[in-house]
Amino acid sequence: MRVVVLGGAGFLGSHLCGTLLAAGDEVVCIDNLSTGRRTNTTPFLGRPGFEFVHADIAAGPLCVRGAVDAVANLASPASPPDYHRMPLETLAAGSRGTEHALQLAAQHGARFLLASTSEVYGDPDVHPQPEDYWGNVNSVGPRSVYDEAKRYAEAVTMAYRRQFGDDVGIVRIFNTYGPGMRPEDGRVVTSFITQALNGDPLTIYGDGSQTRSFCYVDDLVRGLVAMLTSTETGPLNLGNPVEWTVLELARIVLEVTGSTSPLEFHPLPQDDPTRRRPDIGRARRLLGWQPEISAHEGLRRTVEWFRARPAEVAAAAPSVAGPQVEPRPGARIPSPRRSAPVLS
Numbered sequence: 323m324r325v326v327v328l329g330g331a332g333f334l335g336s337h338l339c340g341t342l343l344a345a346g347d348e349v350v351c352i353d354n355l356s357t358g359r360r361t362n363t364t365p366f367l368g369r370p371g372f373e374f375v376h377a378d379i380a381a382g383p384l385c386v387r388g389a390v391d392a393v394a395n396l397a398s399p400a401s402p403p404d405y406h407r408m409p410l411e412t413l414a415a416g417s418r419g420t421e422h423a424l425q426l427a428a429q430h431g432a433r434f435l436l437a438s439t440s441e442v443y444g445d446p447d448v449h450p451q452p453e454d455y456w457g458n459v460n461s462v463g464p465r466s467v468y469d470e471a472k473r474y475a476e477a478v479t480m481a482y483r484r485q486f487g488d489d490v491g492i493v494r495i496f497n498t499y500g501p502g503m504r505p506e507d508g509r510v511v512t513s514f515i516t517q518a519l520n521g522d523p524l525t526i527y528g529d530g531s532q533t534r535s536f537c538y539v540d541d542l543v544r545g546l547v548a549m550l551t552s553t554e555t556g557p558l559n560l561g562n563p564v565e566w567t568v569l570e571l572a573r574i575v576l577e578v579t580g581s582t583s584p585l586e587f588h589p590l591p592q593d594d595p596t597r598r599r600p601d602i603g604r605a606r607r608l609l610g611w612q613p614e615i616s617a618h619e620g621l622r623r624t625v626e627w628f629r630a631r632p633a634e635v636a637a638a639a640p641s642v643a644g645p646q647v648e649p650r651p652g653a654r655i656p657s658p659r660r661s662a663p664v665l666s
């Protein structure tokens with residue numbers, strides 16, 4: 323296959339690029355490097371079958387020359403500090419960006435995969451969350467820029483299927499972690515690991531009784547590839563159904579790192595979901611997919627990766643800031659660029 327991976331320089335995208343290349347597929351990675359890192363693609367540069375294009379998928383129509391078999395859209399800020407810092411860019415990526423991605427897939431008659439999120443369920447009042455649960459999202463809250471962007475992305479993806487019969491698939495990804503995350507990205511697993519390795523207090527929001535399920539990246543990427551190569555439309559939940567409280571996660575991280583960092587409690591941010599656990603029955607049945615790597619093993623591998631990067635870990639400032647809801651001084655509405663990335 324020749325696959326266009328949008329957001330391929332990010333955490334999940336770069337793992338997906340690596341897995342596809344290892345399987346003998348060709349990859350065109352398009353990324354604006356807003357939250358991704360060029361270094362994530364360094365291992366692929368110069369490899370036959372890999373191309374990198376620096377471009378914003380929201381800026382204008384996308385054009386890729388040559389055959390394209392599949393388009394995987396992972397391009398969006400994903401960690402809360404990132405989308406609070408870039409609210410309009412996040413909405414643009416999920417809306418205009420997803421439309422451009424769908425148009426690209428349609429031009430090539432390619433399969434389209436949308437990386438949606440468990441955040442479409444908001445603060446769920448159904449537990450665990452099956453795909454036919456419609457969610458409980460505050461459309462004007464600080465998280466809405468991400469949640470609603472993804473809900474729109476799902477809606478426009480289904481509209482392309484209904485109106486034009488396009489071959490599309492939607493996966494709803496639950497918290498995923500692993501090597502390749504930015505130490506300062508502000509997600510709970512990276513925050514705990516960097517804080518534990520730096521000997522800083524582990525930041526717990528609320529009393530730590532809120533739950534999450536954490537999927538190791540290799541398991542998740544196996545699910546993405548299974549969906550990409552299937553004919554299923556979804557949406558399908560992809561995540562690890564083992565549920566942990568945030569406090570339990572903190573304790574496992576302390577155990578795996580051998581750290582004696584204390585726990586430090588901070589107020590719960592607005593609209594923080596209290597419970598999250600995927601019902602993965604559909605993915606099991608339709609893709610034959612389920613996670614295989616335990617939290618202890620996944621965290622061990624992740625901690626090992628972070629330990630090998632002491633300077634980056636030391637530079638990761640402890641993150642205790644909540645969402646920014648006041649206007650940022652000097653903040654400007656980003657003006658769309660109209661250039662279309664063209665590949666030869």
Ligand SMILES: NC(=O)c1ccc[n+]([C@@H]2O[C@H](COP(=O)([O-])OP(=O)(O)OC[C@H]3O[C@@H](n4cnc5c(N)ncnc54)[C@H](O)[C@@H]3O)[C@@H](O)[C@H]2O)c1
Nearest residue numbers: 329331332333334354355356357358379397398400495498
């Ligand atoms: N990691 C998770 O736990 C998780 C959970 C649910 C959903 N997801 C989804 O998976 C996808 C990847 O997440 P991630 O964890 O790898 O995040 P990430 O921030 O590491 O990667 C996102 C990538 O998209 C790029 N990007 C953002 N906006 C763009 C734009 N307008 N044009 C081009 N590139 C753009 C970024 O530079 C980055 O490389 C996202 O769509 C996210 O919503 C991830």
